[in-house]
Amino acid sequence: DAGITQSPRYKITETGRQVTLMCHQTWSHSYMFWYRQDLGHGLRLIYYSAAADITDKGEVPDGYVVSRSKTENFPLTLESATRSQTSVYFCASSRQGPNSPLHFGNGTRLTVT
Amino acid sequence: ILNVEQSPQSLHVQEGDSTNFTCSFPSSNFYALHWYRWETAKSPEALFVMTLNGDEKKKGRISATLNTKEGYSYLYIKGSQPEDSATYLCALPVMINSGAGSYQLTFGKGTKLSVIP
Numbered sequence: 001d002a003g004i005t006q007s008p009r010y011k012i013t014e015t016g017r018q019v020t021l022m023c024h025q026t027w028s029h030s031y032m033f034w035y036r037q038d039l040g041h042g043l044r045l046i047y048y049s050a051a052a053d054i055t056d057k058g059e060v061p062d063g064y065v066v067s068r069s070k071t072e073n074f075p076l077t078l079e080s081a082t083r084s085q086t087s088v089y090f091c092a093s094s095r096q097g098p099n100s101p102l103h104f105g106n107g108t109r110l111t112v113t
Numbered sequence: 114i115l116n117v118e119q120s121p122q123s124l125h126v127q128e129g130d131s132t133n134f135t136c137s138f139p140s141s142n143f144y145a146l147h148w149y150r151w152e153t154a155k156s157p158e159a160l161f162v163m164t165l166n167g168d169e170k171k172k173g174r175i176s177a178t179l180n181t182k183e184g185y186s187y188l189y190i191k192g193s194q195p196e197d198s199a200t201y202l203c204a205l206p207v208m209i210n211s212g213a214g215s216y217q218l219t220f221g222k223g224t225k226l227s228v229i230p
Contacts, residue, residue: 030214031216033218035220040222041222042202042220042221042222042223043157043202043220044220045217045218045219048215048216048217048218050210050214050215050216054215056209056215056217058217059217059219090156090157097206097214097216098144098145098206098208098216098218099144099145099162099164100162101147101149101159101162102147102149102157102159102204102218103159104156104157104158105156106155106156107156
């Protein structure tokens with residue numbers, strides 16, 4: 001039971017580069033989410049998706065792009081990385097709607113130099 | 114953006130003490146309340162999802178209550194152990210498009226619990 005996996009676990013990139021963080025889940029969960037963890041802010045929602053081909057902006061979407069062509073994958077792309085995007089990124093999925101708990105991946109620690 | 118408040122921000126207790134903390138939220142348009150436990154260097158793990166006013170959930174030494182009319186939930190830990198040290202998060206869904214089932218889950222900033230042996 002692989003669950004939900006994120007890759008890479010760690011990434012260092014330079015300002016201005018494009019970076020893609022991968023998220024894959026094996027449960028066929030409908031809902032997927034991307035959060036970033038920042039000191040003093042907790043977990044903030046970047047983008048979310050209710051199903052394949054349905055994505056919406058969360059609280060802090062600027063500078064990020066997502067796609068969901070397949071139910072199991074939800075990649076997050078930083079189009080032109082900035083130092084302010086240095087953070088730990090968590091992908092999560094849930095089976096049904098708001099009454100279902102989220103299952104989190106192990107996180108990707110991204111450093112933008 | 115939904116305003117989810119957690120208090121206290123941090124808490125230090127001695128091993129064996131019982132403790133509790135609070136999650137406060139707007140009582141209108143309530144769907145559910147989630148509690149998560151987040152250990153350092155790990156990912157958040159779900160403890161409870163609560164939906165009904167007066168709900169009580171229990172998992173081992175951890176329990177939670179819910180009051181949707183006044184907009185709060187309490188998380189209790191009985192006889193705290195060092196392994197209970199973690200940040201406890203509450204989160205509430207906000208329906209964006211109920212027809213499509215699209216929702217956001219907004220987290221509070223958490224209560225960081227440290228249990229001193």
